[in-house]
Amino acid sequence: MTDTEKNQDQAQPLVSHLTELRDRLLRCVLAILVVFFSLFYFANDIYYFVSEPLRVLLPEGTSMIATEVASPFLTPFKLTLVASLILAMPIILYQVWGFIAPGMYRSEKRIAIPLLASSIVLFYAGLAFAYYVVFPLIFGFFSGVGPEGVAYTPDIARFLDIVLKLFFAFGVAFEIPIATILLIWAGITTPETLSEKRPYIVVGCFVFGMLLTPPDIISQALLALPMWLLFEFGVFFGRFIHPREDEKTT
Template sequence: MNGTPEDNQTSSGQGDMSLIEHLLELRSRLLKMVLAVAICFAAIYPFANDLYLLLSEPLRELLPVGQTMIATDITSPFFAPLKLALVLALFVAIPVILYQLWSFIAPGLYTHEKRLAFPLLFTSVLLFYAGAAFAYFVVFPLVFGFFTAIGPEGIVELPDINSYLNFVLKMFFAFGVAFEIPVATVLLILTGATTPERLAAKRPYVIVGCFVIGMLLTPPDVISQTLLALPMWILFEFGIIFGRLARREVPGQAEDEPDAE
């Protein structure tokens, strides 16, 4: 992407750094990321058991009276909350991690690239959190309600706490990543890998792909598959819209040529 001389300017400090200086800078950034995760973990771990109860509430409140969750492994009551606290610490520290990455690569970016990169990073964090929140408040009640309602008569449901944690973490990750589709779409457009017109022309294939991905990443039921596929499709459409707007902000961005028939 070519721009004006002013747009093509980069920060002067990092351009003259040696390889050793770059590696030392990278080590410093990585240490700050690890420190941020460690601080968040230290703050979260004392409340790990309460957080697990909060996380399991969508399932526990749907279980029949007298039934509860169990631990089939003797170490599960300790390791399940510990794992939850560690994952939550990583989730909470994501803004700090992305900021450190941004601080490392920003000096090497052009001015117009900085104007676009920072909003994309900020938006990606919000979308990931939005995907996790959507899974917890919308998907979990529907999915768990479906599974607890279809069980055969006389079967006592006693979900294992470790299996439940692995399931919900997978769902959080799946929905968090799926909600990043607008960011990925904008990046594909800005890098010239594709155009909004070409993406719009492939809409039927994208819709089918969303349902296939939903089938692979969610439990084998139509409800959770649809609840993942529909937001992915809608976010894809938003990505095309924002991609058109972002393309206009890039200096010297060439207009798209119509595809050959």
């Protein structure tokens, strides 16, 4: 076999992988677009639902405002696009799994599938926690601390920026058990080591809570405390996980 033929044989698997990657990326984009166009007609209703925790706390006779010309259209549009990405997440993760699964051992698949399913559930749980628990508390705080004579009329675009930031922060924070278990399974650390570093973890949770939330102590604490509890949750279940190098792959 000539060098040219060897190079062609080596290039074929790479080309096939790139082709598969392209196809799966296109399926992800198509899934997002399908969900988006299905939801776009209800864009204003979606914004109405998301903004309800704030609207119910507004003083009587006041409402949210739009300070930019295009905000009444662009703000619900942006929210619908983000909602489409979130709702299409199971399909996106399925495509990711389909791409990487052929290169995994059977023992790796046995733990990867439950972790993948759990990551989706935990991400949605983080969003629900933010909406039903965090939003009423922090918006109640914001609406009640203003000085006398100042009308509290939040801008719809600024409100959406805060909401998306909180959704992202809590969605990612609720993935901590998955990240903890993966670190233990990969042999990078152990439950005992993580337990010894608990004081640093707690401080780190509050630092991340400060960086990922609006500058108020309520939202920071509401993010930091669940992060710490989820870390403990991951350490507990990590004790039942055997490190990857100790497993026999088939």
